[in-house]
Amino acid sequence: MIEDKNQNRTDLGSLGEFGLIDHLTKNFTIKQKSTIKGVGDDAAVMDFKKEQVVVTTDMLVEGVHFDLSYAPLKHLGYKAIIVNLSDVYAMNAQATQVTVSIAVSNRFPLEALEELYAGIETAAKIYNIDVVGGDTTSSTTGLIISVTAIGVVDAKKVVYRNGAKPNDLLVVTGDLGAAYMGLQVLEREKEVFKVNPNNQPELDNYTYIIERQLKPEARKDIVKLLHELGVKPTSMIDISDGLSSEIMHLCKHSKVGCDLYENKIPLDPQVISTCEEFKIDSTTVALNGGEDYELLFTISQEDFPKIKGNPNFTVIGFMKEEAAGMHLITRAETSIPLKAQGWNALNN
Amino acid sequence: MIEDKNQNRTDLGSLGEFGLIDHLTKNFTIKQKSTIKGVGDDAAVMDFKKEQVVVTTDMLVEGVHFDLSYAPLKHLGYKAIIVNLSDVYAMNAQATQVTVSIAVSNRFPLEALEELYAGIETAAKIYNIDVVGGDTTSSTTGLIISVTAIGVVDAKKVVYRNGAKPNDLLVVTGDLGAAYMGLQVLEREKEVFKVNPNNQPELDNYTYIIERQLKPEARKDIVKLLHELGVKPTSMIDISDGLSSEIMHLCKHSKVGCDLYENKIPLDPQVISTCEEFKIDSTTVALNGGEDYELLFTISQEDFPKIKGNPNFTVIGFMKEEAAGMHLITRAETSIPLKAQGWNALNN
Numbered sequence: 001m002i003e004d005k006n007q008n009r010t011d012l013g014s015l016g017e018f019g020l021i022d023h024l025t026k027n028f029t030i031k032q033k034s035t036i037k038g039v040g041d042d043a044a045v046m047d048f049k050k051e052q053v054v055v056t057t058d059m060l061v062e063g064v065h066f067d068l069s070y071a072p073l074k075h076l077g078y079k080a081i082i083v084n085l086s087d088v089y090a091m092n093a094q095a096t097q098v099t100v101s102i103a104v105s106n107r108f109p110l111e112a113l114e115e116l117y118a119g120i121e122t123a124a125k126i127y128n129i130d131v132v133g134g135d136t137t138s139s140t141t142g143l144i145i146s147v148t149a150i151g152v153v154d155a156k157k158v159v160y161r162n163g164a165k166p167n168d169l170l171v172v173t174g175d176l177g178a179a180y181m182g183l184q185v186l187e188r189e190k191e192v193f194k195v196n197p198n199n200q201p202e203l204d205n206y207t208y209i210i211e212r213q214l215k216p217e218a219r220k221d222i223v224k225l226l227h228e229l230g231v232k233p234t235s236m237i238d239i240s241d242g243l244s245s246e247i248m249h250l251c252k253h254s255k256v257g258c259d260l261y262e263n264k265i266p267l268d269p270q271v272i273s274t275c276e277e278f279k280i281d282s283t284t285v286a287l288n289g290g291e292d293y294e295l296l297f298t299i300s301q302e303d304f305p306k307i308k309g310n311p312n313f314t315v316i317g318f319m320k321e322e323a324a325g326m327h328l329i330t331r332a333e334t335s336i337p338l339k340a341q342g343w344n345a346l347n348n
Numbered sequence: 349m350i351e352d353k354n355q356n357r358t359d360l361g362s363l364g365e366f367g368l369i370d371h372l373t374k375n376f377t378i379k380q381k382s383t384i385k386g387v388g389d390d391a392a393v394m395d396f397k398k399e400q401v402v403v404t405t406d407m408l409v410e411g412v413h414f415d416l417s418y419a420p421l422k423h424l425g426y427k428a429i430i431v432n433l434s435d436v437y438a439m440n441a442q443a444t445q446v447t448v449s450i451a452v453s454n455r456f457p458l459e460a461l462e463e464l465y466a467g468i469e470t471a472a473k474i475y476n477i478d479v480v481g482g483d484t485t486s487s488t489t490g491l492i493i494s495v496t497a498i499g500v501v502d503a504k505k506v507v508y509r510n511g512a513k514p515n516d517l518l519v520v521t522g523d524l525g526a527a528y529m530g531l532q533v534l535e536r537e538k539e540v541f542k543v544n545p546n547n548q549p550e551l552d553n554y555t556y557i558i559e560r561q562l563k564p565e566a567r568k569d570i571v572k573l574l575h576e577l578g579v580k581p582t583s584m585i586d587i588s589d590g591l592s593s594e595i596m597h598l599c600k601h602s603k604v605g606c607d608l609y610e611n612k613i614p615l616d617p618q619v620i621s622t623c624e625e626f627k628i629d630s631t632t633v634a635l636n637g638g639e640d641y642e643l644l645f646t647i648s649q650e651d652f653p654k655i656k657g658n659p660n661f662t663v664i665g666f667m668k669e670e671a672a673g674m675h676l677i678t679r680a681e682t683s684i685p686l687k688a689q690g691w692n693a694l695n696n
Contacts, residue, residue: 036400040601041509042438042585043404043499048396052384056391057447057481057496063488064451090390099405101494103412133405135494140411144487146449146494148405151391161389237390253388 010110012138020136023110024117028124028131032096034152035130044132046097051152056087062142070186073112075214076145077119083240084149085127086218086293090238091160093153094223097132098124101146103139116145127220157232159297164235164254168298170317171233171307173222175266176243177282180289181274182206182213208270216293222312229306233297244287245340246296247317248326254298257324260317260338263331287328287338358458360486368484371458372465376472376479380444382500383478392480394445399500404435410490418534421460423562424493425467431588432497433475434566434641438586439508441501442571445480446472449494451487464493475568505580507645512583512602516646518665519581519655521570523614524591525630528637529622530554530561556618564641570660577654581645592635593688594644595665596674602646605672608665608686611679635676635686 012020025039037045060066060080068076081098088095100120104113113136124131129149189201203210218238226233235254237246243265251258265286275282298319299307307313317329326338360368373387385393408414408428416424429446436443448468452461461484472479477497537549551558566586574581583602585594591613599606613634623630646667647655655661665677674686 037508042435043402043441043497045439045501045506046401046403047503048401049398053394053396053401054391055394055445055447055481055496055498057449057483057494059449059451059483059485059492059494061451061485061487061492064486087390091393093391097403099403099496101405101407103407103409103492133403135405135407137407137409138412139409139492141489144407144409144451144492144494146405146407146483146492148403148447148496149391150403153393155395158384158393160385 008109008111012104012106012108012110012113021134024113025131025134028121030130031128032130034096035132038130038132039134044097044099046132046150048152052155052158054088054091054093054151054153054158055148056084057146057148058084058087059144059146061144067190068143069190071214073115074119074122077116078123078215080145080147081120081123081127082216082218082293084147085129085220086238086240088149088151089219089223090236090295091151091153092157092223092226092233092236093151095127095129095149095151095220097130097150099133099148100131101135103137103144105139105141105143108143127218159233159236161235161237161250161253164250164256164298164319165300166256166319166321168234168300168319169304169315170247170258170260170296170298170319171313172239172243172266172294172296172316173219173312174292174294175268175271176239176292176294177271177285177289178209178212178268179216179291180285181271181278182209182211184278185210185274186213206270206274208268209274213291216291218293219295222295225312231299231303231306233299236295236297239292239294239296240290242288242290242340243296244338247338248340250296250298251319251326254319255322257320257322258317258326258338259320259329260327261329264314264316266314356459360452360454360456360458360461369482372461373479373482376469378478379476380478382444383480386478386480387482392445392447394480394498396500400503400506402436402439402441402499402501403496404432405494405496406432406435407492407494409492415538416491417538419562421463422467422470425464426471426563428493428495429468429471429475430564430566430641432495433477433568434586434588436497436499437567437571438584438643439499439501440505440571440574440581440584441499443475443477443497443499443568445478445498447481447496448479449483451485451492453487453489453491456491475566507581507584509583509585509598509601512598512604512646512667513648514604514667514669516582516648516667517652517663518595518606518608518644518646518667519661520587520591520614520642520644520664521567521660522640522642523616523619524587524640524642525619525633525637526557526560526616527564527639528633529619529626530557530559532626533558533622534561554618554622556616557622561639564639566641567643570643573660579647579651579654581647584643584645587640587642587644588638590636590638590688591644592686595686596688598644598646599667599674602667603670605668605670606665606674606686607668607677608675609677612662612664614662
């Protein structure tokens with residue numbers, strides 16, 4: 001996109017000393033009552049009254065977490081917010097504010113950053129959060145985005161990773177593995193494009209999985225739904241690194257074991273068909289694919305009637321004593337120890 | 349430092365999937381009552397009761413903000429925290445927590461990150477703040493550090509940039525220009541070292557200015573002192589980009605003008621002598637050097653007796669009507685319009 005010679009290109013250097021963040025955020029409106037002062041001072045100021053505050057931070061690095069040859073900047077801005085909000089919702093909290101810092105090389109014109117911030121603004125609107133601060137600086141190479149998300153939660157409602165008990169049910173929202181398979185399709189098309197740049201990609205059969213990769217959503221709706229259903233999970237985590245490793249986090253922090261049932265793992269038909277096409281096992285993809293941003297939680301068995309039959313939830317297993325370990329019960333009813341083989345940013 | 353073949357080198361990749369932040373922060377203690385949950389869940393949880401919350405974020409990029417050939421990693425970790433705390437204090441607030449995210453290439457061994465975090469831990473101890481979260485990921489090239497600092501302030505005490513009135517006094521803490529001159533000395537020694545690696549640097553005459561560059565402090569003490577003196581500034585900002593541009597920020601936000609007196613600008617003798625040696629005008633250095641992390645604020649004239657004679661404070665000018673503009677009154681009593689020529693990360 002930034003290779004297009006016909007579009008406007010404003011050098012970042014020409015903007016002068018200050019105010020790039022101010023320029024990029026000038027149309028952002030303040031929606032949260034708790035925001036007293038947003039962008040434009042040494043720090044943002046917020047008033048959360050009696051509620052507890054949750055804070056989480058994530059960094060996205062070009063060449064590691066995203067590839068600008070197929071990730072549009074607007075989607076990237078959107079995704080950078082979503083991955084952080086997902087962590088807030090995983091505390092059973094409501095997201096209220098974010099700060100956004102970017103390091104960017106001079107190869108990016110102002111218009112590219114405006115695209116990025118258009119995605120950030122869209123996410124802020126849809127998820128009803130305020131962008132209250134940030135920093136822009138130059139980088140020697142690519143683009144780095146660091147987001148910190150802030151949220152609020154009633155002290156009685158906060159859900160940690162460490163509250164699961166033996167016999168609790170393990171529940172997941174939505175379906176798994178789609179973002180990973182979307183990435184496989186995009187990587188394949190990139191290779192095809194390298195060989196023949198005139199080749200137009202045919203992506204009609206992959207719309208859902210590509211959207212899950214490029215423009216994921218965070219499950220704000222689930223926090224609201226759980227509240228309405230009167231269900232407080234005993235433990236919760238969001239699925240960013242793959243189901244397997246997230247289950248292991250819950251088990252480790254809660255000091256419990258787990259049986260996960262392969263035949264219960266929710267998969268979209270497009271994931272199944274694309275896995276067949278790529279000759280990849282769909283269970284492996286769901287276990288280790290990552291970037292699903294669904295919520296994984298445990299509930300006491302007595303809460304089961306409250307979620308039973310709800311299309312948002314799938315019971316995929318149950319917790320056991322710690323000594324029983326963590327296992328996948330396959331379709332053939334064999335029991336295999338769970339391993340975390342999720343995507344490892346530092347090994348890449 | 350990381351070229352030393354004799355020291356331990358643990359590949360980051362060998363650490364396995366998770367827990368690098370956990371490993372690096374495992375000895376960090378929680379000191380703040382407001383910290384309910386620190387590192388180790390999807391998000392940190394805090395309870396600030398009735399106080400307002402301030403949040404600020406800053407990013408440091410290798411090759412832009414620091415040069416590892418003369419910035420020790422421990423000092424760098426310390427500085428990354430300080431520059432953020434400085435923004436919290438500039439709101440007249442107390443810093444309570446930070447999150448730290450780093451992107452790092454595989455050329456850094458674990459031991460290098462441990463050095464970085466030793467500096468972060470030292471700053472956290474000295475400034476009595478908790479490290480409550482973070483993210484570690486790989487970068488394709490250098491080291492990037494993104495810190496978000498959180499603080500609390502009584503709603504009645506928060507000080508913004510926009511409260512200065514005509515006739516208010518302009519006050520600065522400490523002295524200016526030292527960090528910039530420290531950088532000049534370090535850059536010169538680096539060039540000397542390139543020509544003759546056996547040449548040992550002679551830095552005895554520059555200890556103060558080099559420390560101001562490599563290991564700056566944030567003025568937590570000033571927030572306490574102002575409180576004890578019963579002084580609430582009408583506006584405040586920290587000096588990160590040079591006195592000139594910070595004055596312009598206060599004037600712009602407060603819609604006032606300003607006369608700044610050259611002969612009042614506080615300079616350390618080492619700054620003056622090093623400026624003479626480098627044939628640089630010391631006023632230019634104080635106005636545009638940056639990285640001083642002193643506080644610049646305005647007070648009503650009636651508060652003057654409360655700060656008069658206090659060695660922490662220097663009155664350097666006074667605010668005027670907006671139409672009067674912003675001027676430097678030189679030693680020769682000529683009036684020169686102020687310009688912001690501070691260091692511009694995006695023009696480098």
